[in-house]
Amino acid sequence: MRHDKPGVLLVNLGTPDAPTPAAVKRYLKQFLSDPRVVDTPRWLWWPILNGAILPIRSPRVAKLYASVWMDDGSPLLVYSKRQREALAARLDMPVALGMSYGNPSLKSAVDSLMAQGVTRLIVLPLYPQFSCSTVAAVWDGLTKVFASYRSLPDVQFIRDYATHPGYIDALKASVERSFAAHGKPDLLVMSFHGIPQRFADEGDDYPQRCRDTADALAEALGLGPTEVMMTFQSRFGREPWLTPYTDETLKGLPAKGVKHIQIMSPGFSADCLETLEEISEQNREFFMHAGGTQFEYIPALNDDAEHIDMMVDLVTRQR
Numbered sequence: 001m002r003h004d005k006p007g008v009l010l011v012n013l014g015t016p017d018a019p020t021p022a023a024v025k026r027y028l029k030q031f032l033s034d035p036r037v038v039d040t041p042r043w044l045w046w047p048i049l050n051g052a053i054l055p056i057r058s059p060r061v062a063k064l065y066a067s068v069w070m071d072d073g074s075p076l077l078v079y080s081k082r083q084r085e086a087l088a089a090r091l092d093m094p095v096a097l098g099m100s101y102g103n104p105s106l107k108s109a110v111d112s113l114m115a116q117g118v119t120r121l122i123v124l125p126l127y128p129q130f131s132c133s134t135v136a137a138v139w140d141g142l143t144k145v146f147a148s149y150r151s152l153p154d155v156q157f158i159r160d161y162a163t164h165p166g167y168i169d170a171l172k173a174s175v176e177r178s179f180a181a182h183g184k185p186d187l188l189v190m191s192f193h194g195i196p197q198r199f200a201d202e203g204d205d206y207p208q209r210c211r212d213t214a215d216a217l218a219e220a221l222g223l224g225p226t227e228v229m230m231t232f233q234s235r236f237g238r239e240p241w242l243t244p245y246t247d248e249t250l251k252g253l254p255a256k257g258v259k260h261i262q263i264m265s266p267g268f269s270a271d272c273l274e275t276l277e278e279i280s281e282q283n284r285e286f287f288m289h290a291g292g293t294q295f296e297y298i299p300a301l302n303d304d305a306e307h308i309d310m311m312v313d314l315v316t317r318q319r
C-alpha cells in the first residue's frame with residue numbers, strides 16, 4: 001500500500017544571493033531568461049539581455065538592493081524563511097521553501113521533501129493573484145524538477161488565493177493598524193506588481209484577480225470608491241503595462257487635493273525590493289515632491305500570525 005504523507009512546498013520569486021553587481025547579474029540572467037517572464041523570441045532577446053540589460057541594470061539594481069539589505073540577507077528571503085518556519089511550527093508535516101530563481105532553488109526544496117518520504121506535494125506559490133509570469137512559471141519549474149525523477153508524488157497546486165477570507169482579513173487588520181497609528185488618509189492606494197497589458201489580452205486573468213482582491217478588501221474595510229484606488233507598479237521594458245501606473249498616479253494626486261495617502265502592495269506576500277525601495281522610498285519621494293504632506297507604507301503580511309493562519313487553512317483543506 002502506498003501511504004499518504006503530505007508535505008508543503010512554499011514558493012516565491014527569488015532574490016540575489018548578495019547585493020553586488022555580480023550576484024544581481026546572475027539572478028537577473030536566470031529570471032529574465034524565463035520565457036514566462038519575457039517572451040520575446042530568444043534570438044532577439046538574448047543579445048539585448050546579455051549586451052545591454054544585464055551590464056547596465058545589474059550595477060544599478062545592486063545599489064538598490066544594498067539600500068534594503070538586512071543583517072540576515074535579502075528581505076524577500078529573510079521573510080520567506082520566517083514564513084516557512086512559522087508554518088512548519090503549525091503543521092505536522094514537512095515544509096520546504098523553494099524559489100523560482102536563485103536560492104534556495106525549487107529543486108533543492110522538492111529534493112528535500114522527497115527525501116523525507118513525501119508522497120503528496122502541496123504546492124503553495126505565495127502569489128495571491130494568479131499570473132502566467134509568476135504562478136505558471138512555478139508550474140513550469142516544477143515540471144523541470146520532476147523531469148529527472150523516476151517516481152512522482154501526488155501534486156496539489158494552489159493556483160491563487162485572491163479572495164480567501166483569511167487573506168482579506170489579514171490585509172484588513174494591517175490597514176486598520178495603520179489607520180489607528182497614523183490617522184485615516186485621504187486615499188488608500190493598493191499597488192500591485194504590473195505585467196505587460198498584452199499578457200492580459202492573451203488570456204492572463206491577473207488584472208481581474210487584482211480587482212477581486214481590491215474589491216473584497218475595500219468592502220471589508222467599508223471604504224467607498226473615492227477612498228481607495230488600485231494601481232500597478234514595477235514597469236519593465238517598452239511595451240504598455242497594466243494601468244494606472246503607481247508612480248504617475250502618485251505624482252498627480254496632490255494637485256487633486258489628495259495630500260495624505262497610505263499605500264500597500266497586497267500582491268506581495270513578503271516585503272522585498274519592490275515594496276521597501278520602489279514604494280516606500282522612490283514613490284514616497286514622488287508623492288512628497290509633488291506636494292503631498294503625509295505618506296505611509298503599510299508592510300506586507302510577511303510572517304504575521306493571521307497570514308500564517310491563512311496558509312494553514314490553504315494547505316490543510318487540500319485533501
Ligand SMILES: C=CC1=C(C)c2cc3[nH]c(cc4nc(cc5[nH]c(cc1n2)c(C)c5CCC(=O)O)C(CCC(=O)O)=C4C)c(C)c3C=C
Nearest residue numbers: 013014015016037061076131133134193195236272273274
Ligand atoms: C520583466 C518582466 C517582469 C514581469 C512580467 C514581472 C512580474 C511579476 N513580478 C512579481 C514579483 C516580484 N518582482 C520582483 C522583482 C523584479 N521583477 C522584474 C521583472 C518582472 N516582473 C525584475 C527585473 C525584478 C528585479 C528587480 C529589478 O531589476 O528591477 C520582486 C522582488 C525580488 C527581490 O529580490 O526583492 C518580486 C517579489 C510579480 C508578483 C509579478 C506579476 C504579477
Ligand SMILES: [Fe+2]
Nearest residue numbers: 013193234274
Ligand atoms: Fe517582478
Ligand SMILES: [Fe+2]
Nearest residue numbers: 234273274278
Ligand atoms: Fe522595481
